[in-house]
Amino acid sequence: MAKTRTSYFCQSCGHESAKWLGKCPSCQSWNTFVEEIMEKSNGAVPDWKVSSSTSMQRSNKPVLVADVVFEEDNRLLTPDKEFNRVLGGGIVPGSLVLIGGEPGIGKSTLMLQLAMNMPAMKVLYISGEESERQIKMRAERLAPNAGKAGGGCFILTETSTQNIFKQIEQLQPDLVIVDSIQTLYSAHIESTPGSVSQVRECTAELLRFAKETATPVFLIGHITKDGMIAGPKILEHMVDTVLQFEGDRHHIYRILRAIKNRFGSASELGIYEMLGEGLREVSNPSEILLSQRDEPLSGITISATLEGVRPMLIETQALVSTSAYGTPQRSATGFDTRRMNMLLAVLEKRCGFRLGTQDVFLNITGGIRIEDPAIDLGLAAAIISSHQDIPVPFKTCFAAELGLSGEIRAVNKIEQRIAEAQKLGFEQIFISKYNMPSGGKDKKLFDLSRYSIEVKPVGRIEEAFNLLFG
16 A cells, blocks of 8 residues: 655645745745645546546647647637626637635626526536535526526536546536535545645646536636635636636625636626626626716716726715824725825825825725726816815816826827717816827827817826816
């Protein structure tokens, strides 16, 4: 009988060591090594290698790129247009997709809803966290007529990869969903489920199955308290696509964001609305992120931002009040606090507003987080509007970056931002006068006559404030 071998793994990056180390030599993290029991050298072969449906005993040889026969696979389109958008146009056959997110954000709901809404395909939903009755209860909530809507959805409650591949061989599904990868275990690795070696081994088996059978596989992954997907970092390198399902559980909106995508753009996102009967696609996010106001209020502006290649308008709110304590408060929700401090310094240095003794609070409505610098001008206008208690004119939006010297800097894809503001009925938009058309080579300002909205190019922050507040 072979001796059991133990090894130490870094929980951050998956680095393997024969002994315990205080500091990982790969990712430089401290106290991340844990001991795990490795497989016994009994010569066992994993089931996915000996299975008749997945075995492709061939010897690979180097070939020229020009000699590779390529047939463009048709993507599998789902009824969810937002999901298709994030994946780059649909599901690629044989792809391995990892979906991460906080507990209770709606990952299982999203995937079960996807599995039940594809009756033309045979979908296998593998759950290691819920029983069949629990999944049925959730399916009834998502679709009262689940017996008809989920006609092609099969449920399997199993955590052993050996038993899973036996069922896959018999069923031969067109799509496999695993909820979640941290609950699976392989009998060839003697460590506990969710450990570094188990997650890596189970993912490798599913990756081999997906590539050899051209069956797309979706993996649901847990995340750590730092917001990273639990398990070794190599897990994100092994899969083809990494999706992040995020949002504030106190708000009804959820964002599906592509972090890595080998078959499409990694800058796409989809927006959903969490309702009692499941997730609803939001085709026009600008309308839901803008509140309906009956009267003008100070400290509120509208900014045109881009999430990936998708333009949308968001509402930015600011509150400036006299500090009741010695040290003024600086707080931002949905925006970087350090960038807010930079904007306050520019307003005080270049425009003469005394904000050093003022409490400043910023908020991006809708529970989303924005990192686009094009909302700088809108935030600065909201801060001064609250400080002077003067409302910004109705139907006015902003799309420009603010520099340290007070200049209004150009932003990318300004035409899409202007078109989105015009579509929603805004009357004027403030942009930088240094903006060029995307791809323009004539070094001229883009043609303003194409838009019915009034475009106001400005070069300095003082000029913008004079046009706004007089």
